[in-house]
Amino acid sequence: MVPETWPEKDAAGKGPERSCGQVLEQAAARLRAAGIDGARRDARLLLAAALGIEAAQVMAYPERWISDAQGAEVERMIVRRARHEPVSRILGRREFWGLELHITPETLDPRPDSETLVAAVVARIAARAAPLKILDLGTGSGCLLLALLSELPAAEGLGIDLDPAALAVASENAACLGLAARARFATGDWAEGLGGGWQVIVSNPPYIIGREIEGLSPEVAEFDPRLALDAGPDGLKSYRKIVPQAARILAPKGVLVLEIGAGQGDAVCRLMRQSGLAAIERLADLSGTKRCLVARPG
Numbered sequence: 001m002v003p004e005t006w007p008e009k010d011a012a013g014k015g016p017e018r019s020c021g022q023v024l025e026q027a028a029a030r031l032r033a034a035g036i037d038g039a040r041r042d043a044r045l046l047l048a049a050a051l052g053i054e055a056a057q058v059m060a061y062p063e064r065w066i067s068d069a070q071g072a073e074v075e076r077m078i079v080r081r082a083r084h085e086p087v088s089r090i091l092g093r094r095e096f097w098g099l100e101l102h103i104t105p106e107t108l109d110p111r112p113d114s115e116t117l118v119a120a121v122v123a124r125i126a127a128r129a130a131p132l133k134i135l136d137l138g139t140g141s142g143c144l145l146l147a148l149l150s151e152l153p154a155a156e157g158l159g160i161d162l163d164p165a166a167l168a169v170a171s172e173n174a175a176c177l178g179l180a181a182r183a184r185f186a187t188g189d190w191a192e193g194l195g196g197g198w199q200v201i202v203s204n205p206p207y208i209i210g211r212e213i214e215g216l217s218p219e220v221a222e223f224d225p226r227l228a229l230d231a232g233p234d235g236l237k238s239y240r241k242i243v244p245q246a247a248r249i250l251a252p253k254g255v256l257v258l259e260i261g262a263g264q265g266d267a268v269c270r271l272m273r274q275s276g277l278a279a280i281e282r283l284a285d286l287s288g289t290k291r292c293l294v295a296r297p298g
Helices: 020-033 039-051 055-060 068-082 087-091 112-123 143-151 164-176 210-215 237-249 265-274
Strands: 093-096 099-102 133-137 156-161 183-187 198-203 250-259 277-284 290-297
Touching: 020 039, 020 068, 039 055, 039 068, 039 087, 068 087, 087 093, 093 112, 093 143, 099 143, 099 164, 112 143, 112 198, 112 250, 112 277, 112 290, 133 143, 133 237, 143 156, 143 164, 143 183, 143 198, 156 164, 164 183, 198 237, 237 250, 237 265, 265 277, 265 290
Parallel strands: 133 156, 133 198, 156 183, 198 250
Antiparallel strands: 093 099, 250 290, 277 290
16 A cells, blocks of 8 residues: 555654655655656655755665655645646756756746647747847746747847746746846737837637636646636637737747647637738647648748
8 A cells, every 4th residue: 555655753753764766656656646647757856856866866766764844845746746736846947948948836847748839939030140030928937938939049039928937937038047138028919018029929818718727638728727718608818819919019020829729720820810910830749630730921
């Protein structure tokens, strides 16, 4: 039977000695019992974080002894993961496009699928050293904007978000990555009130139908901010505002790149055409789902 916690201390207050390998096996078993996919991987990552070592060292030195304080920290993390809180939320960081980003409860947890947008933009920039203007609508942690700035050394960007707390996180990430001089962040309602001339506009807006959020995995439904998920009764609320606004301020040879939900391509393409955008492409993410729309002015 899987223990719910680590072994208790004895009457003298001394806890049993535990090796890294023993704790890993116990933690992985507890996570499997809680229905966590990739339980051993997650246990290894959390154990490494608690010990302040690389994940590979957990496997390389299973005989390493763990102190009571370290065991308590592992316990705290495993309890949280067993409740389906994502590892990235527990650690407060997520790797995206090779960049380590700080995330908080106010920011969406960036997914690898969103890297499709970054790749789409970079592939369509003929001169990467050009002084481009990039606009990121609904910037959250700043992941899209900062990934693009890391690839385009002469570009400058503006990230817009409704939530000041999210903007604070994005600003912190820009500073930590050495990109603060080229990244600005401001509160706003998508592109409302902004002037034109943007060569690149990107956005990963909310696109989940409101009533379907509770049916998502607990990692998403319970831990991502609802503001970043809920797109109204048909999932298109955000696009109805973003697409015409972006079409108005996009430079003549600029590119608009949007993340979409599964099955939303036709509807968002119609909105793009109605706003005068053309040359629309649909790009798939790593799973083969059409995840990204690319459009240019007509």
